[in-house]
Amino acid sequence: MTSSEETPSFRLAYVPGVTPTKWVRIWNERLPDVPLTLVGVSAAEASDMLRDRGADAGLVRLPIDRTGLSAIPLYTEATVVVIPKDHVIAAVDEVCAGDLADDIVLHPLDDTLGWEHRPGRPAIERPATTADAVALVAAGVGVLVVPQSLARLHHRKDLTYRPVTDAPESSVALSWPEDETTDLVEDFIGIVRGRTVNSSRGRPKAPVQPESKRSGSGGARRKPTAAKAAGKSARSGSGGRTARSGSGGPKGGKRGKPRRRS
Template sequence: MTEMQVNPDFRLVYVPGVTPGKWTRVWGERLPDVPLALSAVAVGEAEPALHQGTADAGLVRLPVDRDVLSAIPLYTETTVVVIPKDHWLAAAEEVTLDDLSDEVVFHPLDDSLDWSAGLPGRPAFERPATTGDAIELVAANVGVLLVPQSLARLHHRRDLTFRPMVEAPQSQVALAWPQEQTTELVEEFIGIVRGRTANSSRGRGAQPAETPKAAPKKAAQPRKPQAGKPQPGKGGSGQRTQGKPRPGAGGRGGTQKRTGGGKPKRGR
C-alpha cells in the first residue's frame, strides 16, 4: 500500500562499488522540489539503516532480510581476483578456482560474496577488517583477493591488476526498502531505476495524460464522374444535345456533296 511521504527529502544509502549518479540525475529532473539525500555506507551498515528508519531506500548487495525488506535485483557483477601486476596469473585472460589452490586468499569481514561452498586457496592467518585492508595486503604480495569488479576498480592501484574469475560466486546489487514504508517517493525511485518514463511512473512525478484533440474535419470534395455513365447536362439522362450538323456527314441533317458539279452534259 502506498503511503504519503513524511520526510521532506528522500534519503538513499548506497554501498561501496555502487554508482547511483545516473539515477540521481533523473530524480533531480523529475522532482526538483524534493532533495535527494545520498549517504555512502559500509556493506554491513546499509540494512540496519533501513530497519531503523534512517534511510527510505538503499542500493545494497543481496541477500537482505526479505521478511522485513522489499528488494528489486538490478544487476549482477562479475567476480574478479585482485593480484600484483607481476603475479604469474597476470598473464591469464581468466582465472579458475583451481588456479588459486596454492594461493593465500583473503576473506575480509565486509566481504559481499557467498562462500558457503568454501573459500578457494589457503586461508590467511586472520581476516582483514575491510576490503581496503585486504587490498593493502595484496599490494604487499602476501596473498590475493576475490571481489566484485566494481570494488576492484574502486580500490585501483598502479601496482595491482585483476582478472575475471570462472565459476566463482557473484554479487547482486538491488534496491531495497522497508515493506511497511512503500511511499510515493519510493515508488518514484523504483520507476527511475527500472527505466520508466515520467508519464509511465507510478509516483508523484508522473505527468497527467493530455486529452487527444479531435482531428479537423475535411472539406467535402466534389465527386468525380465515373467512366461510362452519362452526366446531367452533357447529353446524358435521355436529353439530346442540340448542335449543328457536321459537315460532310451523311444522312439527315447533313449536307451531301454532289460529284461532277452543274448540269449533266449532253452527248454530242
C-alpha cells in the same frame, strides 16, 4: 502531517562499489523540488540502516537479511581476483577458482560473496574491510576475490585483476522497508527500472483533460456544416444517383449529344 510530508526529501543509501550517479541525475531532472541525499553505508550495515529508517531506500549487495525489507534485483557483476602486477596470474586473461589453490586468499569481514567452498589457503586473520585486504595484497600477503566494482574502487597502480569464471557473482538490488513503499520510493523504482516520465507508473503524470475540452473544437470539426449537408442532398438527386453517374446532369447531357459533321 509528518515533517517529511511538509518538506519532501529522499535519502538513498548505497554500499561501496555501487555508483548511483546516473539515477541521481534522472531524479534531479524529474523531481527538482525534492532533494536527494546520498548516504554511504557498509554492505554489512545496509539492511539495519533501512530497518531503522536511516534511509528511504538503499542500493545494497545481495544476499542481505530481508526481514521487514522489500528488494528488487538490478544487476549482477563479475567476480575478479586482485593480484600484484608481477603475479603469475597477471599473464592470463582469466582463471578459475582451482588456479588459486596455492595462494593465500584473503577473506575480509565485509565480504558478501556466497562461497560454498572458498578457494586457496586461508590467512591467519581476516582483514576488517576490503580496503584493508587490498593493502595486504599490495604488501604481497595474498590475493583477494571481490566483485569487479570493488576492484575498480580500490584500484592501485601496483595491482591488477582478472575474472574468476566459476566464482559466485555479486548482485546489486534496490531495497526499502516493506511497509514504507511511498510515492517517492515508487518514483525511484521507476527510475532504476528505466520507466519514462510518461509511463503508467512514472510521475509526474500528464493531467487528464476534462471531457468538455476533449469534445470541444474536435467535435465541431466532425459535425457537417449546413453547406455540406445541402450539397449532399443535391447530389443524391432522383433515385439517389449523383450528377456524374446519371443522364440528367449537365455534364452527362453534353457527352450524350452528337456533333453534326459538315
